[in-house]
Amino acid sequence: MADAAVLPATPAARRAPGRFWIVPPAALLALLFFYPLALIVQQAFLDDSGMANVAEFVRVLHARFFLNALINTITISVAATAGCLIVGLVLGLILAFVPFPGSGVIARLIDTFIALPTFLVTLAFTFIYGSAGMLNAGLMEVFSLQAPPVDFLYSTWGVVLAEVTVYSPFVLRPLLAAFSLVDRGQIEAASVLGARPFRIVRQVILPAAVPALIAGGSLCLLLTVNEFGIVLFIGAKGVITLPLLIYSKAIQESAYQVACIIAVINIALSLGLFGLYRFAAGRLGV
Amino acid sequence: MSVPAFTGSNVMDVDAAKIRGAGSNVHFDKVSVAYGAHVVLHPLTLDIAPGEILAMIGPSGSGKTTALRAVAGFVRPASGRIRIGATDVTDLPPYERGLGMVVQNYALFPHMRVEDNVAFGLRAQGADKALIGERVKDSLATVGMSGFSKRYPRELSGGQQQRVAIARALAVRPRVLLLDEPLSALDAQIRRNMVEEIAKLHRDLPGLTILYVTHDQTEALTLADKIAIMRDGRVSSHGPTTELYRRPPNRFTAEFLGRANLLPVTVAEGAAGPKGLAKAKLGDAVLAGAGRSEKPGDRTLLCIRPQHLSLTGDEEHTNRIVGTLKEVHWQGELTHLVLDVDGTPVRVSATRLPVSLPERGSAMPLFFTPGDTSLVPEDVRG
Numbered sequence: 246m247a248d249a250a251v252l253p254a255t256p257a258a259r260r261a262p263g264r265f266w267i268v269p270p271a272a273l274l275a276l277l278f279f280y281p282l283a284l285i286v287q288q289a290f291l292d293d294s295g296m297a298n299v300a301e302f303v304r305v306l307h308a309r310f311f312l313n314a315l316i317n318t319i320t321i322s323v324a325a326t327a328g329c330l331i332v333g334l335v336l337g338l339i340l341a342f343v344p345f346p347g348s349g350v351i352a353r354l355i356d357t358f359i360a361l362p363t364f365l366v367t368l369a370f371t372f373i374y375g376s377a378g379m380l381n382a383g384l385m386e387v388f389s390l391q392a393p394p395v396d397f398l399y400s401t402w403g404v405v406l407a408e409v410t411v412y413s414p415f416v417l418r419p420l421l422a423a424f425s426l427v428d429r430g431q432i433e434a435a436s437v438l439g440a441r442p443f444r445i446v447r448q449v450i451l452p453a454a455v456p457a458l459i460a461g462g463s464l465c466l467l468l469t470v471n472e473f474g475i476v477l478f479i480g481a482k483g484v485i486t487l488p489l490l491i492y493s494k495a496i497q498e499s500a501y502q503v504a505c506i507i508a509v510i511n512i513a514l515s516l517g518l519f520g521l522y523r524f525a526a527g528r529l530g531v
Numbered sequence: 532m533s534v535p536a537f538t539g540s541n542v543m544d545v546d547a548a549k550i551r552g553a554g555s556n557v558h559f560d561k562v563s564v565a566y567g568a569h570v571v572l573h574p575l576t577l578d579i580a581p582g583e584i585l586a587m588i589g590p591s592g593s594g595k596t597t598a599l600r601a602v603a604g605f606v607r608p609a610s611g612r613i614r615i616g617a618t619d620v621t622d623l624p625p626y627e628r629g630l631g632m633v634v635q636n637y638a639l640f641p642h643m644r645v646e647d648n649v650a651f652g653l654r655a656q657g658a659d660k661a662l663i664g665e666r667v668k669d670s671l672a673t674v675g676m677s678g679f680s681k682r683y684p685r686e687l688s689g690g691q692q693q694r695v696a697i698a699r700a701l702a703v704r705p706r707v708l709l710l711d712e713p714l715s716a717l718d719a720q721i722r723r724n725m726v727e728e729i730a731k732l733h734r735d736l737p738g739l740t741i742l743y744v745t746h747d748q749t750e751a752l753t754l755a756d757k758i759a760i761m762r763d764g765r766v767s768s769h770g771p772t773t774e775l776y777r778r779p780p781n782r783f784t785a786e787f788l789g790r791a792n793l794l795p796v797t798v799a800e801g802a803a804g805p806k807g808l809a810k811a812k813l814g815d816a817v818l819a820g821a822g823r824s825e826k827p828g829d830r831t832l833l834c835i836r837p838q839h840l841s842l843t844g845d846e847e848h849t850n851r852i853v854g855t856l857k858e859v860h861w862q863g864e865l866t867h868l869v870l871d872v873d874g875t876p877v878r879v880s881a882t883r884l885p886v887s888l889p890e891r892g893s894a895m896p897l898f899f900t901p902g903d904t905s906l907v908p909e910d911v912r913g
Contacts, residue, residue: 430638434696436625437603437632438652438703448651452642 282512288505298502305506314490314507318514321404321476321486322469328409329465330458333416337454338446340417341424342432352421358414364474367407374398399481407475412468416461423457424450463522471515487511555616555706555740556581557602562611564597572597573764574611579707579757584733584741586751586772588787589761598761599709599744604628615706626655631700632709635716637692639684645671645695646680652703670698673732690721697732701739710743714750726753748788752776760784778821778905785834785907792840792877793832793907794852798825808901814873818850820904832907837867837880839903848898852877856895859888870895 292298305311336355340348358366373379374395381393388394397403427450435445451458473488485493487507495504557579564572572594579585587595600606602613604625612621620628631652639648646667653663671677674694684692693713700708710729714722730753733739745751751758752772759769760783768775768784779785785793796811802822803809809822811833820833841848854870854877868879879897889895 428638430634430636433605434632434638437630438655439626440655441626444655
């Protein structure tokens with residue numbers, strides 16, 4: 246070993262080529278992600294003539310259309326996330342703890358929702374719950390009604406329902422993984438000690454699933470804040486969210502600076518939620 | 532922090548009386564369990580008396596855990612009824628059966644402190660705060676864990692976790708305590724200590740009925756009043772522990788419950804006299820042993836435990852066989868000798884050896900008392 250200590254470093258060791266491997270991914274990230282993002286941020290603070298214009302940023306922040314969109318975005322995403330958590334939890338408990346033939350097939354079928362474009366669910370909903378959809382047509386025929394009685398699809402609740410349908414699997418997946426790790430011995434011990442099923446769910450199963458609920462819920466919140474296809478496809482009157490407002494300002498009104506200002510706020514909101522998710526996940530060891 | 536031994540004598544004197552009344556008998560009435568066409572427990576009829584420890588032992592897949600899970604309510608019998616005390620519990624959910632259970636991996640709730648784990652069952656049963664506090668304190672004192680009430684399970688060793696699991700089961704004053712391989716996850720030294728401590732616990736809580744499932748014969752022999760030996764979903768034998776050990780009713784029992792030398796013999800005289808001794812021939816030697824209903828000419832097995840074979844004869848050790856010394860294994864407290872007796876390997880466990888042992892391959896006499904020997908019928912399935 247003493248001999249090894251005095252050996253001169255080899256040329257290969259001096260060059261240490263490993264450190265240069267950071268360049269290709271960093272360049273790719275900069276080109277595809279950070280540069281376009283930087284352009285949006287830059288555009289948000291420059292007017293059409295290329296002059297710095299912070300006043301416009303402040304004006305947009307106080308504008309009614311922006312505040313409405315912000316409120317809509319938060320309301321819909323919070324409601325949809327709550328719905329996803331409830332649906333995911335109920336489905337997860339049934340699939341994981343109520344033995345029935347075909348539970349695995351059902352779990353996989355629910356998974357396929359993740360693979361589908363979000364607006365397809367909306368399209369399917371118009372066939373079922375739309376004004377001329379199966380449900381309304383059936384009710385109108387059965388009760389001889391003149392107008393469609395079910396009229397929620399083209400409202401905030403239609404968007405929430407579609408988002409719950411699309412994003413519940415994002416809660417269900419981690420929950421099923423967490424439930425599979427719950428020691429069945431704990432459930433049995435609790436049951437023998439006199440605990441009924443609801444108490445077992447509340448005091449034994451749910452505490453073990455909290456990290457999965459937080460992770461899945463945060464992901465849903467993140468995705469629903471940025472959801473565009475569902476809101477556009479439903480086209481509910483007055484239901485404008487931040488992504489839809491960006492689209493509207495940029496494509497329909499060609500107000501690029503306003504679109505970029507809203508985009509910057511949307512990005513800040515998303516990054517804030519992502520930071521919250523990472524913080525919660527880190528604290529819980531997810 | 533060291534863990535004191537179970538201290539039932541002080542705290543639980545009062546509670547022993549309470550539990551004495553709570554203990555119940557368990558009655559299996561032709562209980563069978565099947566998964567589809569696969570029968571895992573053939574119709575089982577068995578009684579566990581109030582305050583008794585019944586150990587169910589047997590190899591993996593013998594049906595012992597299934598029988599325990601049927602009592603707990605996790606397995607629904609295909610036929611038969613299970614009664615605890617006067618209650619038919621066959622159709623009751625587990626939470627209405629009034630049991631306590633301890634399993635191999637402790638199954639403590641990891642997010643709850645020790646005191647909350649122990650209080651869990653009482654809270655589930657709607658006990659008032661004062662009673663919960665008292666019971667938690669008493670139960671933890673019983674298992675020597677009073678100083679650990681604020682800890683989480685992850686902060687305890689395996690042995691400590693198992694003590695908490697026992698305290699949790701005792702806190703609800705169960706009618707019957709189910710122990711499903713409770714010591715299997717512990718290392719040998721801790722397991723030995725825990726067996727002694729569970730035995731002490733039962734002495735302090737004599738009314739507690741315990742169904743103890745294990746594959747470890749030492750645990751069963753140390754703890755159980757009675758043993759049921761399971762094999763292929765059936766009870767192979769059942770009886771008081773010492774009786775089953777001293778006079779195994781079949782070869783499987785003799786070999787599963789402790790070590791046994793089984794020599795093929797021919798009955799010369801049936802059981803007679805106050806001690807019920809029969810005589811059997813092994814080659815030219817005529818040997819006496821406890822018989823059953825054998826008739827002269829029957830071929831059977833003579834069961835001798837290794838520790839009952841002596842290297843020297845005296846007035847009591849009147850049976851004598853001669854074997855050829857094959858192997859000698861010194862293991863500290865014991866020395867194991869293996870001899871060949873008429874083609875059958877015979878193991879001897881000796882605490883003391885003569886000053887000089889014969890050379891390997893030399894003939895060597897062995898002596899044993901008729902009272903330590905019994906005739907055992909050969910199993911059909913051997």
